[in-house]
Amino acid sequence: MTTIDLSEYDVPGRGRGVLDVIRWRYLLGLLIRKSTALRYRNSALGWTWSYVKPLIQFFIYYWVMGFIFGMARGEVDNFPLYLFAGFIVVTFFNEAFGNATTAVVDNRALVKKIYLPRELFPISAVIGAFVHFLPQLAILIVVALVYGWVPGVAHFGAALLGLLIVALCALGLGLFFAGLNVRFRDAQNFVEVLRQLATWASPVLYTWVLIQEHMPAWFLYVYLMNPITIAVELFHFAFWEPSVGLDGWHGFPPHFELYTGGAIILCLIFLVIGQLTFRRFERTFAQDL
Template sequence: MTAIDLSDFDVPGRGRGLLDVIQWRYLLKLIVRKGTATRYRNSVLGWTWSYVKPGVQFLVYFLVVGIVLGLNRGVENFPVYLFSGIVAVNLFNEAFGNATTSIVENSSLVRKIYLPRELFPIAAIIVALIHFVPQLAVLLLACLLVGWVPSLLGLAAILLGVLLVVSFALGVGMFFAGINVRYRDAQNFVEIIRMVSVWASPVLYTWTLVKDVAPSWFVHVYMSNPITLAVEMFHFGFWDPTASQTHGYPDQFLLHTLVAIGLCILSLVLGQLTFRRFERTFAQDL
């Protein structure tokens, strides 16, 4: 019997996970282009909605929390404080939601051809980043109007905040994207997380209010949340330079940052493992 050398052949339908994205980057560009092109298709306002929706959200929160509840009087430049937090949480919510539904929304491709399935949640994250840019532009304009002067440390904090949000959204997004193909209840659970995320981070209030009413162990857990850290990084980079007196930061803020980074890495690992586990039956489940 003639021996056949199979060393040059790959096992069908198996890849290297997130590492395959680099090799398939051209296809990733096409998926991203499709996501941005179809976002506001047949819409009269088009990309203007990227400004309108966060603007309305900010106005509602500012009127209710800032004016009615009076936090506007206790936080200097409260509009900048509020909008910088909203921008960070909106990035997470859109990236997380898009990544969760990315496989189901591209079911026709998943069923017909093989390609690294991780391309879809990563493309969803990139699309969320693209729609994050208009909100960031409005925030920058508002900061400049109240005398914002950027610093290298502040810009580094903003970049770290974006990285925390993106990596955490990708990790938990892949986790729920894999589960959502078989169990559509996962999408409803994700909607609950997105709804709570605004209140679970110091967006509409300061972290010191949590410190005043919660035990110290809860404050440590609260501040180690990657989204909470990202919001505080945005506050440090955008709001702090415009305020004469800030609300300060916990004594163990560096430790909280390291824990948040570790949680982001853990979410990426668990998300990838879970995604690969359910990936085997994507075509059948869809």
């Protein structure tokens, strides 16, 4: 009787989760290029929308908060730069989180026909959101230079750390809700509510100092447990602080370094729970779709 060594073969329909990204990186690249190419397909303006849409939202927020509520009249120095630095962070999170949530459902044709690591869909959605974030980052850099931005190593490090926190948070939550969304489409509606709250739950339209002055002490601590709040403050330090100097900067919130470490740990917890939940629902993706 001949014995066949099956150790080199994979069990059909099983993978290593997020770790499969390295093995299937070519397919991941194809998915990213596909989403990027289809985003503005048959659009006259094309990639220009990546600049136009966030700028329109920014001017609306700037008009309301800057002029109606007076933030631009001495409340915050260089308020347009402050606002835009935080705004694009939340925009990146919202797009990455939303696209990751619907990534499996949007690719139902592939899911039902062939096997491939399903985690590639949310991951490609987060990376695709980062690609569309780059034009907004370019605008931010130009605006910062106009305001006299002279960054140091610490400012670049803060920006990179902020992006890492946002990407991990969006991917972890995206995996969790992407798995739920295949079976329970209510998950997508719940995510839309979270995305609407994201802008107001972080110091984008206001400063954290207002939270400290007008809310109980315990509320500030809970507020700082939001990873997006930490990422926004890191971006403020990276792009806004060099333009106003130490006199105009309101400083980091109390114990900010501890909350930054906590935000990274929390994002990793999101990633683990999201992966486990995704794998739990992955078994019935084809049937549910």
